[in-house]
Amino acid sequence: MIIYMRTEATKEEVNKVVKRAKEYGNSCDISKGDQIVIGIKGPTQRISEGYFAELPGVERVFRISKKWKEVSREYHPRDTIVNVNGIEIGKGLVIIAGPCTVESKKQMLETAKMVKEYGAHMLRGGAWKPRTSTYEFQGLGEEGLEYLVEAKQETGLPIVTEIMGAELIPLFEKYSVDVYQVGARNCQNFHLLKALSGINKPVLLKRGPAVTVDEYLCAAEYLFAGNGIKGGNKSIILCERGIKTFETATRNTTDINAMAWIKRYSHLPVIGDPSHATGLRELVPDISRAMVAAGADGLIIEAHYDPENALVDGQQSIRQELEGIIKQCSAIYEVIHQERNL
Ligand code: PEP
Ligand code: MN
Numbered sequence: 451m452i453i454y455m456r457t458e459a460t461k462e463e464v465n466k467v468v469k470r471a472k473e474y475g476n477s478c479d480i481s482k483g484d485q486i487v488i489g490i491k492g493p494t495q496r497i498s499e500g501y502f503a504e505l506p507g508v509e510r511v512f513r514i515s516k517k518w519k520e521v522s523r524e525y526h527p528r529d530t531i532v533n534v535n536g537i538e539i540g541k542g543l544v545i546i547a548g549p550c551t552v553e554s555k556k557q558m559l560e561t562a563k564m565v566k567e568y569g570a571h572m573l574r575g576g577a578w579k580p581r582t583s584t585y586e587f588q589g590l591g592e593e594g595l596e597y598l599v600e601a602k603q604e605t606g607l608p609i610v611t612e613i614m615g616a617e618l619i620p621l622f623e624k625y626s627v628d629v630y631q632v633g634a635r636n637c638q639n640f641h642l643l644k645a646l647s648g649i650n651k652p653v654l655l656k657r658g659p660a661v662t663v664d665e666y667l668c669a670a671e672y673l674f675a676g677n678g679i680k681g682g683n684k685s686i687i688l689c690e691r692g693i694k695t696f697e698t699a700t701r702n703t704t705d706i707n708a709m710a711w712i713k714r715y716s717h718l719p720v721i722g723d724p725s726h727a728t729g730l731r732e733l734v735p736d737i738s739r740a741m742v743a744a745g746a747d748g749l750i751i752e753a754h755y756d757p758e759n760a761l762v763d764g765q766q767s768i769r770q771e772l773e774g775i776i777k778q779c780s781a782i783y784e785v786i787h788q789e790r791n792l
Contacts, residue, residue, distance in 0.1 A: 451494040452524055453502050454510040455486040463507025464488070470502060481526050485509075489525045491675070518667035518716075520675045520682070526717045532652050532685045534628055535608045537571050539652075539687055540719035543783040544748035545776055546610050546629075548574035550725075550763035551587065552594035560755035562601035568773040572629070573598070573607040574750055578614045579762060580635045587761050595625040602628075610654060610750070616645035627651065634658050634691055634726070638665065643672035652685035654750070656723070659694045663708050667716060674718075688712060688720045689750060690741070692727030701729020701766070704737055706744045713745040720745070725752035725766045734768055735775050742779040743786065749779065 453467055467488055468478050476492030499511040514524050531540040538544075547570040549561050562573050577594025579587070590597070598609045608628035613619070614636065622630060629652045636642055637658030646653050653673055657666045666688070676682030690709045692702025704727040712720050722741030724734045738749050754760045754767040768775075 451490040451497070451499070451502070451511065451513050453488040453490065453508055455488065455507050456509045457485050459486060459507035459509075463505065466505055467502060467508065470497075470505070479520075479526070481528060483528055487527060489520070491520065516667075518664075518671040521667055521670045521686070521716045521718055523715055523717050528717060530684070530686075530717045530719060532687050532719055534572065534652055537608065539721070540747050543742065543780050544572065544721070545570045545772075545779075546572040546574050546721070546748065546750040547753040547772055548610075549754045549760065550752050550767065551576045551579050551589050551761060552597050552611075553590070553761050555597045555600065557755065558597040558601045559604060561753060562605045562607060564755050564769065565753050565772060566605040566607055568753075568770070569776040570607065570751075570753075570772065572610055573601055573605065574610045574631075574752075575601075576612045576631075576762075578612060578618070580612070580614060580633050581762075592621060595621065595627070598627075599625050613642070613646070616642050619645060619649065622651075623649075629654050629687070632656060637661050637669050640669075640672055643669060647673045647676040647683045648681055649683060652687060653683055654687045654689055654721075656689045656691050657693070657705075657708070659692070659702060661693075663711055666708075667712070670716070670718060686718050687748075688716070688718050689723055690720065690727070690746075691723035700727075700733065702727050704728070704740065706740060709741060709744045709746060719747040721748040721750055722746040723750045725750075725763065725768075729766050731757065731766055731768050731771075734766065735771055735778070738775045738779055739782055742782045745786070749775075751775065 471490045476490045479489040481487040503511045529540050531538050547565040552575040579589040602609050610629040612631040612633045631654045634656045673683050693705050695703040724737035752767040757764045757767040
């Protein structure tokens, strides 16, 4: 249930609403801006809207019937900003770049230095890789985390890496992974999502290749809302990485509609992954620009110091093109956000 307070509502009036919500075993999220908005969560079906509407200072009361209440803009009208070691996702264009997979110490360090030089803000690289075939390279595991940490020490870039199962959380904590990536294949792994709803590190949730926007936001709700009343991880970043369609010219199809739709109806930051969306290095600059034009808060791009010899996803990995992409996308981002602020 959502309660919009009048702009002139006093602190006491807000406290009265909170007190009533708590009487029925609910808890409240208070969003402050020009107008105070109170989100009530818990067994709200036991209370009628009128119970709050009659209170002084209350302007409007309504129920959210969506299954993804807390990640909706109705619940939280302002943009959520996710802070990663001082880098704010949702406030300015954030670029995450690095190899698909951590292959060796040299590969990781060379690539990290390269993406830093071209202007990336964070470093990506998979230590555990979900591969379609069991015969393909699955990543270095813990050794991969060691190289990521070394690359972070060398460049200062926070690290983003994929967590394939809840049992890896202690290892991720040991290596102080900055952003836990949930890969497309695990988008609806509810056991993993529940486990990650209880950690205090940001989670980058990729959209599954055959997951609708509604199902995707339900998955995000698992992370954000936790068990409904308590807990929940409020640092969630969404990522459009292309979906399966009948098209075969590209690896996946970029769902630009979804990016714009989610930005409008959810308060969570949304980034784009032009590498997996296209699967083709030569399309990465074009689709990066399109994603930012559609409202992306950032991009996650596969880059490699020697893409021709990459063990995984070399055909979609870029090198010096990254510099131009960052320059062009920053300019597009500026134009869009100036317009929005007019
Ligand atoms: C990746 O980021 O390397 C990856 C495996 O992406 P996705 O989960 O989107 O396929
Ligand atoms: Mn990849």
